[in-house]
Structures are given as structure tokens and as C-alpha cells.
Amino acid sequence: GLVDFGRPASVAPTKRAQVRGILEQLIDTELAPGDAIPSERALVTRLAVSRVTVRQAIADLVEGGVLERVHGKGTYVTGPQVDSRLHLTSFSREMRDRGLIPATVVLSAREEAADDEVAYALRIRPGRAVVRVERLRTADGTPMAYEVGNYPSALFPGLLDRELGSLYDVFASVYGVVVTSGEQTVRAEAADAHQARVLGIAKRAPLLVQERVTYAGDRVVELATSAYRADRYRIHMAITPRG
Ligand code: GLP
Incomplete structure (x- = not known):
């Protein structure tokens, strides 16, 4: 997963960071490189968070190279980082x-x-x-x-x-x-x-x-x-x- 640079102990992780962490765990435990991640709608239900937060967390993982968007198809797990x-x-x-x-x-x-x-x-x-x-x-x-x-x-x-x-x-x-x-x-x-x-x-x-x-x-x-x-x-x- 993404490197964890740590954060000052007094600062609570944002919702976005929390959801990102949960997604990383899900990717590690349930998915393999090349697998599609669940739909935004499914994640919203499963994680009980807003669609905006799910989108932001996914965007972070795309940015970090953990996920990859394939136009018109979906979002996939890329492979080891x-x-x-x-x-x-x-x-x-x-x-x-x-x-x-x-x-x-x-x-x-x-x-x-x-x-x-x-x-x-x-x-x-x-x-x-x-x-x-x-x-x-x-x-x-x-x-x-x-x-x-x-x-x-x-x-x-x-x-x-x-x-x-x-x-x-x-x-x-x-x-x-x-x-x-x-x-x-x-x-x-x-x-x-x-x-x-x-x-x-x-x-x-x-x-x-x-x-x-x-x-x-x-x-x-x-x-x-x-x-x-x-x-x-x-x-x-x-x-x-x-x-
Ligand atoms: C790294 C180094 C190489 C080295 C290799 C040895 O990749 N960059 O210079 O040859 O490790 O690894 P292994 O023992 O798995 O062959």
C-alpha cells in the first residue's frame, strides 16, 4: 500500500484518510492485481460514508498508483507498490x-x-x-x-x-x-x-x-x-x- 508517513498524534485522520485506509485493507485482503474494485454505490453502502468521501479516497489511491481507472470500464487494482x-x-x-x-x-x-x-x-x-x-x-x-x-x-x-x-x-x-x-x-x-x-x-x-x-x-x-x-x-x- 501507500507509504504511511505518519501524522502528528494530535491530529485525527480525516474521513477521507480513514476511508482510504479501509480501501487499502480491502484491496490487500480481498482483491488481487487486475481485479475491479466494488462500485462507488456498493462502497457507499458497505462503508456507510458519503459518495464524495468514497470518490476522494479512490482518487487518492489512483494518484498513489494503487488503483488504475480504465476509461469506460471501471477502477482496477494495479499491483504491488x-x-x-x-x-x-x-x-x-x-x-x-x-x-x-x-x-x-x-x-x-x-x-x-x-x-x-x-x-x-x-x-x-x-x-x-x-x-x-x-x-x-x-x-x-x-x-x-x-x-x-x-x-x-x-x-x-x-x-x-x-x-x-x-x-x-x-x-x-x-x-x-x-x-x-x-x-x-x-x-x-x-x-x-x-x-x-x-x-x-x-x-x-x-x-x-x-x-x-x-x-x-x-x-x-x-x-x-x-x-x-x-x-x-x-x-x-x-x-x-x-x-
Ligand atoms: C537487487 C540489486 C541487484 C542484485 C539483486 C540480487 O535487485 N539491485 O544488484 O543483483 O538485488 O537479488 P537476488 O538475490 O534476488 O538475485
């Missing part, structure tokens, strides 16, 4: 922590020679073998991210024979490599034709693209680009005074 706190966590774990079921479609996986850019980031010699994995990541069946990662073959022999669902799990359980830190940038990008097709979104739709270099101790284990759907994924940060 994830607020990422950008911890050093895997996709699988991040989704599970939110009660969503992660899944992976491996689009391609192969060993190749590192080009200059990949070699530089992974701190290996150009031409050394790297495993390049291209994956679609889903949460509760909804496409969330398109990821391309590069991993030094020397660190992960036989990686291509493994199940590439959660890479961080495989690294830890098979190779004893536990990720300890990372450097990451996030930028906005418009989906190209390939990304749009894989993610099931319109070409040029907005993406949040994370570029990550990941370390296990002082070894570089990953150079990955993860393109998240901007309508499904937001970045949430706690902001504190500058020290």
Missing part, C-alpha cells in the same frame, strides 16, 4: 520483507570476456571471464525490474549450472560469499523497446535505474544494472539533519 529503503539487500529479500512473492525469469545467462568498463568496475583484467545474467524480476507475478548483472567467473565457478533465482542466496550458500557493502547510483530513464517488452509497460515509460557495485569484504562481486518500473517502485529515505 514497493517503497525501497535502498539497503544492501537482494531483490528476493526486499520483496519477501513486504509480503510479496519474488520470482525470476532468467532471460539469458552466459560467460563472456569482460570489456573495459566491466573489467574496471569488477577490478579484473579486461578479457577475463565474467558471467552475465539478464533477469526479469517479479513480485506476486507482477513484473518489477529488469536486471543485468556481471559476476567474475573466478569467484563463482560453475555459476551457470546453478538456479539463478536469488543470486545473493547462491553466493552465500554455494560459494560462501556474503555481500557486505555496495556503491549505488539511481537515475531516471525512459524504457527502451526491449525493457518495455520484458516489463510489460509502454515504450518510454519511466524507470528508476539502479547501478550497483557490490563488495564482499574487499572483493568486488557484482556490477549490476536494475531497471525498476517507476509506477511500482519508489525510493524511500529517512532524512535527518546534516551533522
Whole structure:
């Protein structure tokens, strides 16, 4: 659901916010992505509130991306909304922590020679073998991210024979490599034709693209680009005074 930024304890939630909360609960417990929500009339009866309030609450959820209006048809549940706190966590774990079921479609996986850019980031010699994995990541069946990662073959022999669902799990359980830190940038990008097709979104739709270099101790284990759907994924940060 929508992130709850909290509110001052002394301020009572408005009717609109209350109804929004009830609707979110109803969506979580009774509906699945793609389902239509009950009609305004039905909600007015069920929740015993005015039509105006129901409309406002629905408008808030449309605005927040939880619901989507399909012209002439109705209002539908869109799918999971994830607020990422950008911890050093895997996709699988991040989704599970939110009660969503992660899944992976491996689009391609192969060993190749590192080009200059990949070699530089992974701190290996150009031409050394790297495993390049291209994956679609889903949460509760909804496409969330398109990821391309590069991993030094020397660190992960036989990686291509493994199940590439959660890479961080495989690294830890098979190779004893536990990720300890990372450097990451996030930028906005418009989906190209390939990304749009894989993610099931319109070409040029907005993406949040994370570029990550990941370390296990002082070894570089990953150079990955993860393109998240901007309508499904937001970045949430706690902001504190500058020290
Ligand atoms: C996130 C990171 C990727 C990383 C992935 C690992 O999505 N942006 O850089 O490869 O997590 O997740 P998993 O262990 O589920 O494969």
C-alpha cells in the first residue's frame, strides 16, 4: 500500500484518510492485481460514508498508483507498490520483507570476456571471464525490474549450472560469499523497446535505474544494472539533519 508517513498524534485522520485506509485493507485482503474494485454505490453502502468521501479516497489511491481507472470500464487494482529503503539487500529479500512473492525469469545467462568498463568496475583484467545474467524480476507475478548483472567467473565457478533465482542466496550458500557493502547510483530513464517488452509497460515509460557495485569484504562481486518500473517502485529515505 501507500507509504504511511505518519501524522502528528494530535491530529485525527480525516474521513477521507480513514476511508482510504479501509480501501487499502480491502484491496490487500480481498482483491488481487487486475481485479475491479466494488462500485462507488456498493462502497457507499458497505462503508456507510458519503459518495464524495468514497470518490476522494479512490482518487487518492489512483494518484498513489494503487488503483488504475480504465476509461469506460471501471477502477482496477494495479499491483504491488514497493517503497525501497535502498539497503544492501537482494531483490528476493526486499520483496519477501513486504509480503510479496519474488520470482525470476532468467532471460539469458552466459560467460563472456569482460570489456573495459566491466573489467574496471569488477577490478579484473579486461578479457577475463565474467558471467552475465539478464533477469526479469517479479513480485506476486507482477513484473518489477529488469536486471543485468556481471559476476567474475573466478569467484563463482560453475555459476551457470546453478538456479539463478536469488543470486545473493547462491553466493552465500554455494560459494560462501556474503555481500557486505555496495556503491549505488539511481537515475531516471525512459524504457527502451526491449525493457518495455520484458516489463510489460509502454515504450518510454519511466524507470528508476539502479547501478550497483557490490563488495564482499574487499572483493568486488557484482556490477549490476536494475531497471525498476517507476509506477511500482519508489525510493524511500529517512532524512535527518546534516551533522
Ligand atoms: C537487487 C540489486 C541487484 C542484485 C539483486 C540480487 O535487485 N539491485 O544488484 O543483483 O538485488 O537479488 P537476488 O538475490 O534476488 O538475485
